Amino acid sequence: GAVVSQHPSWVICKSGTSVKIECRSLDFQATTMFWYRQFPKQSLMLMATSNEGSKATYEQGVEKDKFLINHASLTLSTLTVTSAHPEDSSFYICSADYRESYEQYFGPGTRLTVT
Amino acid sequence: GENVEQHPSTLSVQEGDSAVIKCTYSDSASNYFPWYKQELGKGPQLIIDIRSNVGEKKDQRIAVTLNKTAKHFSLHITETQPEDSAVYFCAGGGSNYKLTFGKGTLLTVNP
Numbered sequence A: 001g002a003v004v005s006q007h008p009s010w011v012i013c014k015s016g017t018s019v020k021i022e023c024r025s026l027d028f029q030a031t032t033m034f035w036y037r038q039f040p041k042q043s044l045m046l047m048a049t050s051n052e053g054s055k056a057t058y059e060q061g062v063e064k065d066k067f068l069i070n071h072a073s074l075t076l077s078t079l080t081v082t083s084a085h086p087e088d089s090s091f092y093i094c095s096a097d098y099r100e101s102y103e104q105y106f107g108p109g110t111r112l113t114v115t
Numbered sequence B: 001g002e003n004v005e006q007h008p009s010t011l012s013v014q015e016g017d018s019a020v021i022k023c024t025y026s027d028s029a030s031n032y033f034p035w036y037k038q039e040l041g042k043g044p045q046l047i048i049d050i051r052s053n054v055g056e057k058k059d060q061r062i063a064v065t066l067n068k069t070a071k072h073f074s075l076h077i078t079e080t081q082p083e084d085s086a087v088y089f090c091a092g093g094g095s096n097y098k099l100t101f102g103k104g105t106l107l108t109v110n111p
Helices: none
Strands: A004-007 A010-013 A019-025 A032-038 A044-051 A067-073 A076-081 A090-097 A104-106 A110-114 B004-007 B010-014 B019-025 B032-038 B045-051 B056-059 B062-067 B072-077 B086-093 B099-101 B105-110
Touching: A004 A090, A010 A019, A019 A032, A019 A090, A019 A110, A032 A067, A032 A076, A044 A067, A076 A090, A104 B045, B004 B086, B010 B019, B019 B086, B019 B105, B032 B062, B045 B056, B045 B062, B072 B086
Parallel strands: A010 A110, B010 B105
Antiparallel strands: A004 A019, A019 A076, A032 A044, A032 A090, A067 A076, A090 A104, A090 A110, B004 B019, B019 B072, B032 B045, B032 B086, B056 B062, B062 B072, B086 B099, B086 B105
């Protein structure tokens, strides 16, 4: 149980375009999901907390107009990177809180490369 | 906010030996401490966790201990195997279901 999927697993896009990443909890409902960014050989950096039916809460320094988050249902959250630039290239990982227990289960991640 | 320090940053052991990774946290309100294993190119995998009302938890070759007074917790892996090689992250959680992660430990188990 407690499986989280992400799609796509990797994506290459051109500078200036937008990219959408989906995060799904497959076998449980998640009121709260999280989006992280991870650079090579570094820890996970929380970008935002996504709550079903309400606006996402962004961490300090994260541009909410650039990283659009929508938590449309109890099993789906999406992250859209708008007007992507090469510096947005990174590994993006989502997680879902399991039944408000603090246990976070992570997706497999999405490798974004902006050329 | 919470600050989690993790040591060591790298750890190399021989197959069959034990490995210990230590973390300290700053927020006394934190009450949930998970450990994650991350293999290259993959998402982190929850391997064990402990809550503040428990001092120790064990799952086969993996154990976690928590000292609330000293604000530190540790991961113990016994009888290490090459497949245990990965990056391990500790984390602390206390409010809004958010976790603060340590910087990670690269564990290498040499056959």
